[in-house]
Amino acid sequence: MSHPFEQQLARIRETLLLMSTLTDRSLTLAVRAVVERDNQLADLVEASDTEIDQLEVAVDDLVVTYMATHGPIARDSRLMLIASKISSNLERIADQATKIARRARDLNQEPQLTEVENIPEMASLMKEMLHDAITSFVEARYELAQTVIPRDKEVDELNRRISRKLIKLMIEAPENVTRAFNLITVAKAIERAADHVQNIAEEVFYLYSGQDIRHEGKISLG
Amino acid sequence: MSTSQPLSQEEETAPAQPAAPASPNAVDVENLDFYYGDYHALHGVNLQIPAHKVTAFIGPSGCGKSTLLRCFNRMNDLVPESHIKHGSIKVHGTDINGPNVDPIELRKRVGMVFQKSNPFPKSIYENVVYGLRIQGRNKRAELDEIVERSLRAAALWDEVKDRLHESGVGLSGGQQQRLCIARAIAVEPEIILMDEPCSALDPIATSKVEELIFDLKKSYTIIIVTHNMQQAGRCSDLTAFFYLGRLIEIDRTEKIFTNPTQKQTEDYITGRFG
Numbered sequence: 001m002s003h004p005f006e007q008q009l010a011r012i013r014e015t016l017l018l019m020s021t022l023t024d025r026s027l028t029l030a031v032r033a034v035v036e037r038d039n040q041l042a043d044l045v046e047a048s049d050t051e052i053d054q055l056e057v058a059v060d061d062l063v064v065t066y067m068a069t070h071g072p073i074a075r076d077s078r079l080m081l082i083a084s085k086i087s088s089n090l091e092r093i094a095d096q097a098t099k100i101a102r103r104a105r106d107l108n109q110e111p112q113l114t115e116v117e118n119i120p121e122m123a124s125l126m127k128e129m130l131h132d133a134i135t136s137f138v139e140a141r142y143e144l145a146q147t148v149i150p151r152d153k154e155v156d157e158l159n160r161r162i163s164r165k166l167i168k169l170m171i172e173a174p175e176n177v178t179r180a181f182n183l184i185t186v187a188k189a190i191e192r193a194a195d196h197v198q199n200i201a202e203e204v205f206y207l208y209s210g211q212d213i214r215h216e217g218k219i220s221l222g
Numbered sequence: 223m224s225t226s227q228p229l230s231q232e233e234e235t236a237p238a239q240p241a242a243p244a245s246p247n248a249v250d251v252e253n254l255d256f257y258y259g260d261y262h263a264l265h266g267v268n269l270q271i272p273a274h275k276v277t278a279f280i281g282p283s284g285c286g287k288s289t290l291l292r293c294f295n296r297m298n299d300l301v302p303e304s305h306i307k308h309g310s311i312k313v314h315g316t317d318i319n320g321p322n323v324d325p326i327e328l329r330k331r332v333g334m335v336f337q338k339s340n341p342f343p344k345s346i347y348e349n350v351v352y353g354l355r356i357q358g359r360n361k362r363a364e365l366d367e368i369v370e371r372s373l374r375a376a377a378l379w380d381e382v383k384d385r386l387h388e389s390g391v392g393l394s395g396g397q398q399q400r401l402c403i404a405r406a407i408a409v410e411p412e413i414i415l416m417d418e419p420c421s422a423l424d425p426i427a428t429s430k431v432e433e434l435i436f437d438l439k440k441s442y443t444i445i446i447v448t449h450n451m452q453q454a455g456r457c458s459d460l461t462a463f464f465y466l467g468r469l470i471e472i473d474r475t476e477k478i479f480t481n482p483t484q485k486q487t488e489d490y491i492t493g494r495f496g
Contacts, residue, residue: 072492076492078480210480210481
C-alpha cells in the first residue's frame with residue numbers, strides 16, 4: 001500500500017490525465033465538426049469546455065494543498081510547479097478547440113471549401129504531439145518529451161501553407177472571404193494548440209531531467 | 223559510494239590559524255573508517271567542510287551523521303571501544319587525532335550544542351562563563367563583557383539581561399537552547415557542532431535558533447545534524463546526505479533540495495525511504 005502522500009501525488013497526476021483525455025476528445029470533435037459539417041459535435045465541444053475549466057481549478061487546489069501540507073522537495077517540488085502549468089496549457093488547448101467548434105458553426109452555413117482537406121493532417125500532427133507529451137508525463141520519459149518540441153515547427157509550416165492558399169482564394173473571389181477567413185482561424189487555432197503542447201513537453205522535460213530548456217540562456221537574480 | 227568533492231570557498235576565507243598549517247577548509251576528512259567495537263559505523267568518508275558556512279548532515283537514523291559530528295571534537299573518545307581504523311580528520315589543517323592534541327583543548331576550538339538543551343543548575347551568568355572559569359579566567363570585568371557579548375550573539379541578551387543571576391533551568395526550552403549556544407560561543411570556538419538543536423523546540427523557538435545560526439556563520443563554521451528537511455533547506459549552505467555509514471552526496475543545499483545527483487538522496491529527501 002502506498003504512503004498517503006504518494007496517493008495525493010497520484011491524484012494530481014490522475015486529474016491531469018483526465019483533463020488531457022477530455023482536451024484530446026474536444027480537439028477531435030471540433031475538427032470533425034469542421035470536416036463533417038456537424039453542429040452537434042460543435043455543441044459537445046462547448047459543453048465540455050466548462051468541465052475542463054473546473055478541472056484546471058481542481059488541479060491548482062490539489063497543488064496548493066499539497067504544498068501547504070507536505071513541503072515538497074526536489075522532483076516533487078517540480079511536479080507542483082509543472083502540474084499547475086500543464087493544467088493551464090490544457091485549458092488553453094481546450095479553449096482553442098472551442099474556438100474551432102464555433103468557427104465550424106459559421107463554416108457550416110456556407111458551401112464547404114476544398115481547402116478544408118488540409119485541416120485533418122495538421123490536426124493529427126498536433127494531436128500526436130499532445131499524445132506523446134502526455135505519454136512522456138505518465139511514463140516519466142523525458143526523451144520522448146524532447147522529441148515533441150521540434151514538431152511544433154512542422155505544424156507552424158502547415159499553418160503557413162494553408163493560410164497562403166486561403167488568402168489567395170480570398171483575393172481571387174471576394175465571395176470566399178468569410179469562409180476562407182473562418183478556415184484560417186481554424187488553422188491558427190490548431191497552430192496555437194500545438195504551441196501549448198510544446199510548452200507541456202518542455203515542462204515534462206524539466207520535471208524529469210531538472211533542466212529548464214525553455215527559451216535561451218538564463219539571467220541571474222542573485 | 224562517496225561522491226564528495228572539493229567545495230569552493232567563494233569570496234569568504236577561513237580566519238588565520240597561526241598554530242596550524244594553512245587550509246582553506248574548516249574540516250578535512252580523509253578516507254575515514256570508524257568503528258564502535260566490531261561495528262563499522264563510517265565507511266571511507268571523504269569530506270571537506272568550508273569555513274564560515276553552515277553545513278547540514280542529513281540521513282536516516284543510524285546512518286552515521288551524528289557519529290561523524292562527534293568525531294570532530296573527539297566526543298567519541300568517551301564511548302568505550304570506539305576507534306578510527308583508517309583515515310584522518312583535520313581541523314583547520316591540524317590532525318585532531320595526532321599525538322600532541324589535547325581533546326579538552328580541541329573542544330574549546332570545536333564547541334557543541336546538543337539535541338536537548340542542557341543548562342547547568344547554575345545561574346544564567348555562571349552557565350555562560352562555565353568554560354572560561356575552567357580555563358582559570360575569573361576577572362569579573364572580562365567575564366561581564368564576555369557574558370554580554372555571548373548572550374547578544376545568541377540573541378538572548380534582551381530577554382535575560384535583568385535576571386542574569388537567576389537559574390538557567392528556569393528559562394523556556396528555546397531560551398535554554400540559546401543559553402547553551404551562548405555557553406558554547408563564550409570560549410570563542412572556531413567551529414560549532416549542533417546535533418539536532420531544534421528537535422525539542424516549538425516553531426517560534428526553532429525560528430529564533432535558525433535565525434541565530436544564520437547570524438553566527440559570519441563568525442563561526444557551523445555543522446548541524448538535522449532530521450528536519452525543511453530546516454536543512456532553510457539554514458544551510460551545503461548539505462551532506464549519509465546512508466548506511468557512507469557519504470552519498472554533498473553539494474550546495476539548493477542543488478540537493480532541487481535536483482540531487484544521487485537517486486538515494488532524492489528518495490530520502492522526498493520521503494520515499496528512511
